[in-house]
Amino acid sequence: MSMEDYDYLFKIVLIGNAGVGKTCLVRRFTQGLFPPGQGATIGVDFMIKTVEIKGEKVKIWDTAGQERFRSITQSYYRSANALILTYDITCEDSFRCLPEWLREIEQYANNQVVTILVGNKIDLAEKREVLRQRAEDFAEAQSMLYLETSAKESDNVEKLFLDLACELIREAKQNKLDNNDTAPMPGEGKTISYLSCCSLN
Numbered sequence: 001m002s003m004e005d006y007d008y009l010f011k012i013v014l015i016g017n018a019g020v021g022k023t024c025l026v027r028r029f030t031q032g033l034f035p036p037g038q039g040a041t042i043g044v045d046f047m048i049k050t051v052e053i054k055g056e057k058v059k060i061w062d063t064a065g066q067e068r069f070r071s072i073t074q075s076y077y078r079s080a081n082a083l084i085l086t087y088d089i090t091c092e093d094s095f096r097c098l099p100e101w102l103r104e105i106e107q108y109a110n111n112q113v114v115t116i117l118v119g120n121k122i123d124l125a126e127k128r129e130v131l132r133q134r135a136e137d138f139a140e141a142q143s144m145l146y147l148e149t150s151a152k153e154s155d156n157v158e159k160l161f162l163d164l165a166c167e168l169i170r171e172a173k174q175n176k177l178d179n180n181d182t183a184p185m186p187g188e189g190k191t192i193s194y195l196s197c198c199s200l201n
Ligand SMILES: Nc1nc2c(ncn2[C@@H]2O[C@H](COP(=O)(O)OP(=O)(O)OP(=O)(O)O)[C@@H](O)[C@H]2O)c(=O)[nH]1
Pocket: 016, 017, 018, 019, 020, 021, 022, 023, 024, 025, 035, 036, 037, 038, 039, 040, 041, 042, 063, 064, 065, 066, 120, 121, 122, 123, 124, 149, 150, 151, 152, 153
């Protein structure tokens, strides 16, 4: 895509515990694949994908969940326009860690960042440990939108990225968004959500 083909450059960063499916969500969306035996992401730098969504250029950053990479990933989501906070519906632990991730968002993210909570692996319904209602209540209390996905079965993955892109475009058009690549001042993070403009279904 050349520079003239788009008006905005958005940065979407996936965060959440190791193994919840961040890499698989990105690969499903960007390549239409569910890779067998997906290995752990090491750091972040080589997991950036640039895609065109609704005629705009969107960079999707896949961060690693492991504690030892946290200090790397923090600096990467400072300039994020949107955060996809992911947990695994079959893993209670990944849900219990959400407040910890929210504290990081508070501390490091742009105060205009759009945050969406995603419960992944809904194809494993029989192994579910986190009830949908519980996650919805949590998301509502934090003013986040909530979506359940399956990277494996491709459920809601397109919707997730397209709805986010639409919201970012809408906000940018209202001049609410800091669109440049410079890091915003940390410390005033808050979560907002109103994905409305062009939902797929
Ligand atoms: N059944 C099922 N398995 C999934 C799904 N998404 C991911 N997985 C599996 O979960 C494991 C972890 O997936 P990753 O995408 O590597 O998880 P991650 O969050 O990127 O992990 P880190 O890179 O370590 O932070 C892999 O074995 C995937 O095959 C899903 O939607 N359904």
